[in-house]
Amino acid sequence: MVFLPGEVVVDYAIRLRQEFDPDRLWITAYANDCPCYIPSERVLQEGGYEGANAMTYYNKPNKFAPGLEDAIIESVAKLLPQEYHAKADSKPHAGLPPRSPVQSLARLNLPEKWTAQVVAAEPLTTDPVAFDFGPDRSLWVCEMHDYPSGLSGNFEPGGRVRLLRDVDGDGLYDRSTIFLDGLPFPTGVTVWRKGVLICAAPDILYAEDTDGDDRTDVTRVLFTGFGTENYQARVNSLTYGLDGWVYGACGLFGGNIECRQTGEVVPLGNRDFRIDPDRGILEPLTGRSQQGRVRNDDGDWFGCSNGSVGWNYPILTDEIRPGLSLPPTVISVPIENARQLYPAIEDYQRFKLSGPAGQVTAACGIGIYRDRLLGEDLAGNTVTCEPVNLLLHRLQLKADGLTMRGERSPSEQSSELVTSTDNWFRPVQVRTGPDGGLWVADMTRAVVEHPRWIPEEMLQNLDVRAGEKQGRILRLIPRDGTIREVPDLTKMSASELVGVLKSPNGTIRDLAQQVLLWNSAPDSVPLLKQLATSEAPAASRSAALWVLARYDAIDEATLKTALSREDASVRRQAWRVIAASTSKTSRTPIVLPTFVSFAEDETDPFVLREFFEALRAHPDRQPVAELSQHYSRHFGDRYLQFLVLRAVSNDNWAKFVENVVEQPEPSPAKLRPLLSISLTENSEAAMKSLLASLLQNEITPGLMATLQPVAEEAFQNADKPPIWLTDSDTDRLKQIIKHAKTVFADPTKPEMERNASAGLLGLIPADREQDVSLLVDNLGP
Incomplete structure (x- = not known):
């Protein structure tokens, strides 16, 4: 029997029955004094109950921290004898060596119209965990050759970055050079200017070849301090953003990061996070991706963790103003059956902590397919690697308010996008290739689980480095062999690069955009403006807008054209450009009031998000009246409501509140968030406006609940009342409290009304003893 504290959510029972013998397990909740729901990782991410703000009712300052579920399950594992643990097969290979690249390809199950090719394999690459495409058609590969515990088991660094080239032009790589080695468990490589950015915790490095021999001559630390606690969860996946920043995943463990160029330490x-490698700046973001942070063409960001095939981050930053609650910033992408997978074989390698067959346990290397060569139905989908289950899992995305959710393709209701019957197939990263294919890093290892998670008795029979001399990079392309021609962007003029921004391939567009920014070609501005205002695809126009913005060459006419487009994705980027073009970042900052009218009738939540963020970036020119109208219009939408309230500057707050109060019949519910902020910020003018409206209302449960924090503040220090409280306000509050006592003492009143009234008892010091007696007399089962 397992006794758990408090009211544990159902996820715990499900997981315990997966990780332990379900026929011999009895689970009892409410087993000791823990006065709240015990959320799972899912509930924490979704933000419900004790995964949101409920912990304040138990006198706790914040919600439970991530990792709670694993901590509880691990505690149960330590208490239960080994014979109660679920059995798992740790030796499915039966001594078989790894298959050749060709033999492994034959074991893949692909969509009917696809085929697979090996573009690079051992000895050209071994142990690939990440890769990136160079603008000169080269391929950079990050190899964790020291996985799992160092080259000889003593944790000595042995990771590498290789540079692969296609010498004969057949689309397959035939020359490999070790660019840099001796790295500690590296997790990512990203092309930057004349070199690459490398993730090798605790550092993010920049390395460059200056003499043309494909080996590094300059290596320097840009950022340091990233966590090294877990070899499977380190800083990784530096990805270009449309805005020119480079975005990265903390790998679960961030840290206090020292920016070497500026000397700043960022908690x-x-x-x-995101970084500007040129200026040495790092900024925190919302979200916590274990391995992979990627975006789609519109700039929506996604990540994953070992137990989840996809997260979405609807708000970029978690900055809040005092008194304003932050809505959930991490949303699980799968709509249903989030952990269900359909591997091609049942006898794949699992351990005790791997969970049951067919469940997500090692999700990593998430990608977004940003092309249409492999089919319209794949465009914009997430594709996530699952190396334990030997497969690639995809979700088709759709907007749900300000979040992105995903569901299985109709053709994959009980199957996966790609599976394999080769037990050595270990996909760990997937990318959109510049040729339109889907490229996959196959680490090709016998064991991908780290030894720290494998029982000692099983380790004795395992070679945890088996496969250290193998590794493949695959590409999945149409069966007829059709691929896109990949240009050498380093040999193109600025005008030719602008033309490449029209490519239907997201990887090529990103590279062309980066090369334009790195080479700074102001003579391309007329062509960029022409593209930004043309009828080209939205992704191409968006890229042109951002190059203009980074050149500090964006103008009013171009932005107005973008804001008037029917395509919401272009309007989104126009508002983002306006937000980025402030007096702090631009020689010619945007004049905000010029554009406000374009949002008057806006209904797309993603465009509205960027509009509100633009208003926040320009606090000195905010249209207060329009902001107050948007607050009322979108009240009840937890994201848009939050974004409006976060956008209002301190200088405009009182006027904003006054405008909301003057709207027809402002309800207590609508004024409650304003009251919380005004109380916290001690805004005298705002509080007077709010009380003038609230105190004249009929006494309802909603009004009593709304006024509880006001009464607490009003009566906690009778000798020094708040500056916003008048004598008449005090008298009216006392009348409402008197009414609350009458309601609470009447057992015939509805429970909701009595509960609301209870919050006003005991607040007036002179009445406290009497109120306590009233509470005691009326509390009971």
Whole structure:
């Protein structure tokens, strides 16, 4: 029997029955004094109950921290004898060596119209965990050759970055050079200017070849301090953003990050981040991706963790103003059956902590397919690697308010996008290739689980480095062999690069955009403006807008054209450009009031998000009246409501509140968030406006609940009342409290009304003893 504290959510019972013998397990909740729901990782991410703000009712300052579920399950595992643990097969290979690249390809199950090719394999690459495409058609590969515990088991660094080239032009790589080695468990490589950015915790490095021999001559630390606690969860996946920043995943463990160029130390915690490598700046973001942070063409960001095939981050930053609650910033992408997978074989390698067959346990290397060569139905989908289950899992995305959710393709209701019957197939990263294919890093290892998670008795029979001399990079392309021609962007003029921005391939567009920014070609501005205002695909126009913005060459006419487009994705980027073009970042900052009218009738939540963020970036020119109208219009939408309230500057707050109060019949519910902020910020003018409206209302449960924090503040220090409280306000509050006592003492009143009234008892010091007696007399089962 397992006794758990408090009211544990159902996820715990499900997981315990997966990880332990379900026929011999009895689970009892409410087993000791823990006065709240015990959320799972899912509930924490979704933000419900004790995964949101409910912990304040138990006198706790914040919600439970991530990792609670694993901590509880691990505690149960330590208490239960080994014979109660679920059995798992740790030796499915039966001594078989790894298959050749060709033999492994034959074991893949692919969509009917696809085929697979090996573009690079051992000895050209071994142990690939990440890769990136160079603008000169080269391929950069990050190899964790020291996995799992160092080259000889003593944790000595042995990771590498290789540079692969296609010498004969057949589309397959035939020359490999070790660019840099001796790295500690590296997790990512990203092309930057004349070199690459490398993730090798605790550092993010920049390395460059200056003499043309494909080996590094300059290596320097840009950022340091990232966590090294877990070899499967380190800083990784530096990805280009449309805005020119480079976004990264913290890998679950962030840290206090030192920016070597500026000397600043950023308390990142366990948040993801973005960097400007040229200026040496790092900024925290919302979200915590374990391995992979990627975006789609519109700039929506996604990540994953070992137990989840996809997260979505609807708000970029978690900055809040005092008194304003942050809505959930991490949303699980799968709509249903989030952990269900359909591997091609049942006898794949699992351990005790791997969970049951067919469940997500090692999700990593998430990608977004940003092309249409492999089919319209794949465009914009997430594709996530699952190396334990030997497969690639995809979700088709759709907007749900301001979040992105996903569901299985109709053709994959009980199957997966790609599976394999080769037990050595270990996909760990997937990318959209510049040729339109889907490229996959196959680490090709016998064991992908780290030894720290494998029982000692099983380790004795395992070679945890088996496969250290193998590794493949695959590409999945149409069966007829059709691929896109990949240009050498380093040999193109600025005007030719602008033309490449029209490519239907997201990887090529990103590279062309980066090369334009790195080479700074102001003579391309007329062509960029022409593209930004043309009828080209939205992704191409968006890229042109951002190059203009980074050139500090964006103008009013171009932005107005973008804001008037029917395509919401272009309007989104126009508002983002406006937000980025402030007096702090631009020689010619945007004049905000010129554009406000374009949002008057806006209904798309993603465009509205960027509009509100633009208003926040320009606090000195905010249209207060329009903001107050948007607050009322979108009240009840937890994201848009939050974004409006976060956008209002301190200088405009009182006027904003006054405008909301003057709207027809402002309800207590609508004024409650304004009251919380005004109380916290001690805004005298705002509080007077709010009380003038609230105190004249009929006494309802909603009004009593709304006024509880006001009464607490009003009566906690009778000798020094708040500056916003008048004598008449005090008298009216006392009348409402008197009414609350009458309601609470009447057992015939509805429970909701009595509960609301209870919050006003005991607040007036002179009445406290009497109120306590009233509470005691009326409390009971």
